[in-house]
Amino acid sequence: MTDQVLIEALRVDTVIGVYEWEKTIQQTLVIDVVMDCDNRPAAEQDNIDLAVDYARVSDAITELLQAQPRQLIETVAEDIAKLVLQQFAVRQVQVKVAKPAAVAAAQQVAVRISRQANEYQ
Numbered sequence: 001m002t003d004q005v006l007i008e009a010l011r012v013d014t015v016i017g018v019y020e021w022e023k024t025i026q027q028t029l030v031i032d033v034v035m036d037c038d039n040r041p042a043a044e045q046d047n048i049d050l051a052v053d054y055a056r057v058s059d060a061i062t063e064l065l066q067a068q069p070r071q072l073i074e075t076v077a078e079d080i081a082k083l084v085l086q087q088f089a090v091r092q093v094q095v096k097v098a099k100p101a102a103v104a105a106a107q108q109v110a111v112r113i114s115r116q117a118n119e120y121q
């Protein structure tokens, strides 16, 4: 089974960066999340309560990232993976965190990770 729910290019403004000047401003992160889950129960009953609700996940990620400053986009990716796997019925998650304004000559820079629910038990 290869069911997935995806969130693509979720934009979140937050305090992010290792340099002192970055700790005083908001910058935009762009988040992609791919969640491996079983979509059949929700589809069979046409019931949002049985689905991995991408709106709820998006809201939870935004709230998480705006709750505190972080230095590294690696930390952002790990914190998102942990939230998704601990709070939603997801077996495995891939998280990409891009920081479009970080390197002027690059369209964007990013990190990508994959984590499984059993890593957090």
Ligand SMILES: Nc1nc2c(c(=O)[nH]1)N=C([C@H](O)[C@@H](O)CO)CN2
Pocket: 016, 017, 018, 019, 022, 071, 072, 073, 074, 099, 101, 102, 103
């Ligand atoms: N692998 C990483 N490299 C860098 C990061 C990061 O989060 N992960 N961050 C910075 C600075 O904050 C940079 O974005 C400022 O422009 C540098 N390298």
